[in-house]
Amino acid sequence: MDGFLFTNNLSVHTSKHKKMKNGISRHRSAEFTNVYRNQQRWKVIEEDEFEPGECSCCKGKIRLMAGCIENEFEEVEADYWLRIPEGHKGIYTIAVSLDNGDHRRVAVMRGESGKDGLTYWIQSKDQSPWENFGKYGDVMDIDEVLGDIYKSLFFDVVDKVAADDPRLQSQIR
């Protein structure tokens, strides 16, 4: 795990999605929600906290942790990982692994808390601070996330984690 990835060119540059170049706000991400799910009954389960990293720019602690979301039947809907650079208030990175559809795959997003609430920036493979998630799937590129039929679910998971994982709260409030 190397230093905090501080790129500002995280925009979505594909022709179809040029208008998203300012990121996708928490509010707007709701537009992608077209799959009915009983998400009121989703539960965030905190899992391991790993050995922290150190930010290459400010030497601040980078907290690394895992969690999952369970549905009302106590089945895992998604696994996720958080990377919280304490020296950079308001910013974190989240990786979400889904196995809906025919294969496991991981979307990596950077969350940014600002006056308009949270904005998520889908990270390309190159921008992802994680290289590989083993059996949880390969890191997807921006186009793959946007083209995924379960795209809305990735955003639902990051919203739920931002709302309910207590370990993230001090970073984004």
Ligand SMILES: [Zn+2]
């Ligand atoms: Zn730093």
